[in-house]
Amino acid sequence: xxxxxxxxxxxxxxxxxxxxxxxLFSFTTNVHFFFVEKHGYTILTKELASSKQYITDNTANxxxxxxxxxxxxxxxxxxxxxxxxxxxAREIVNTMDGRYGFGDACISIxxxxxxxxxxxxxxxxxxxxxxxxxxxxxxxDRGVTQRSRIGDLQVKYVARMxxxxxxxxxVIDKYYDRQKDLNTELLELQDSISVLETKHLPAVxxxxxxxxxYKYNDQQNGKIIAKMPxxxxxxxxxxxxxPSSRMFDTMSVWSDIFNGRLGDMTMIQWIIxxxxxxxxxxxxxxxxxxxxxx
Numbered sequence: 001x002x003x004x005x006x007x008x009x010x011x012x013x014x015x016x017x018x019x020x021x022x023x024l025f026s027f028t029t030n031v032h033f034f035f036v037e038k039h040g041y042t043i044l045t046k047e048l049a050s051s052k053q054y055i056t057d058n059t060a061n062x063x064x065x066x067x068x069x070x071x072x073x074x075x076x077x078x079x080x081x082x083x084x085x086x087x088x089a090r091e092i093v094n095t096m097d098g099r100y101g102f103g104d105a106c107i108s109i110x111x112x113x114x115x116x117x118x119x120x121x122x123x124x125x126x127x128x129x130x131x132x133x134x135x136x137x138x139x140x141d142r143g144v145t146q147r148s149r150i151g152d153l154q155v156k157y158v159a160r161m162x163x164x165x166x167x168x169x170x171v172i173d174k175y176y177d178r179q180k181d182l183n184t185e186l187l188e189l190q191d192s193i194s195v196l197e198t199k200h201l202p203a204v205x206x207x208x209x210x211x212x213x214y215k216y217n218d219q220q221n222g223k224i225i226a227k228m229p230x231x232x233x234x235x236x237x238x239x240x241x242x243p244s245s246r247m248f249d250t251m252s253v254w255s256d257i258f259n260g261r262l263g264d265m266t267m268i269q270w271i272i273x274x275x276x277x278x279x280x281x282x283x284x285x286x287x288x289x290x291x292x293x294x
Contacts, residue, residue: 030277032250033210035262040213041205043242044220048201050241051224052193054232055186063180070176074169077116081165084113085158092154095145102144102153107133113161117168126171132160182229192223217244 088109095102110133117130133141141153196219204216221244225232236243242261246252256262 028254029250032253035253036210036213036247040210040247041208043247044204044213044217044244045201047236047241047244048193048196048220048224050236050239051228051232052190053239054228054235055189055193058229059183059186063183066176066179066183070172073120073172073176077168077172078165080116081113081161084109084116085161088157088161089154092150096147096150100145102141102150106153106157107142110157110161113164117164124171124175126168128164128167128171130164130168132157132164185227186229189224189227196220196223214248217248221245 088106091106091109092102094100095106114130114132117128118126120126121128144150144153200216200219204212225244233243242256246256253262
């Protein structure tokens with residue numbers, strides 16, 4: 001711009017674009033730095049506290065409590081299937097005596113058993129179909145009236161109900177065994193949390209630097225957060241816990257600024273401060289550059 005005569009507009013434009021890109025990088029990283037410096041310790045401690053509370057909430061029931069729920073679930077479905085087996089046996093006897101044929105009454109009991117076995121599939125993550133009577137496969141059984149065949153059908157479908165019941169019981173056992181394993185794993189994390197709370201967090205607070213936050217986060221994430229169950233993320237979101245994994249990523253922080261996720265963390269203040277710092281730095285750079293050329 002000093003060369004008023006013959007100044008190259010292309011060079012001016014290129015330098016201006018370069019300056020804006022460099023300044024934009026400086027500005028965004030400065031805002032991020034101020035954000036971590038101010039809120040880093042609070043975010044880390046709140047995240048650790050939320051993981052500790054999650055463990056408390058999800059291990060409130062002892063292994064005995066889990067066993068009790070497991071036994072209750074097993075007995076409930078066993079009672080339903082056994083009742084249906086008895087009802088089916090009585091109905092099929094009526095079929096033989098009255099020569100009504102193996103039809104809707106018997107099949108309705110089998111279908112009801114299937115529905116009962118599928119009822120809690122979503123909770124258990126159960127993908128079994130529990131098919132006892134299949135309209136295509138078993139179409140030849142419908143309408144049978146011969147006494148000899150009716151007896152065979154009774155044995156056949158009672159056995160199928162028993163077979164499907166065993167599949168359901170295996171699913172129930174697997175579900176509650178996972179809960180017991182999770183209970184044990186979560187309780188083991190309590191020792192690591194205690195060490196972080198009593199030893200490492202006080203040291204981080206005393207240091208107070210962004211570098212200390214970065215180093216400590218590796219410990220907290222590796223020993224606790226990375227080992228939390230999948231549903232912890234939703235738990236933390238409900239508790240309004242800002243994840244440290246986003247705090248240390250510049251672009252994630254800026255994304256959260258624009259979507260309003262950091263509205264309670266005085267981000268406008270750090271944006272203004274970063275802008276002022278960059279403006280002062282640019283002015284000082286220009287002054288000292290002019291001074292050097294005199």
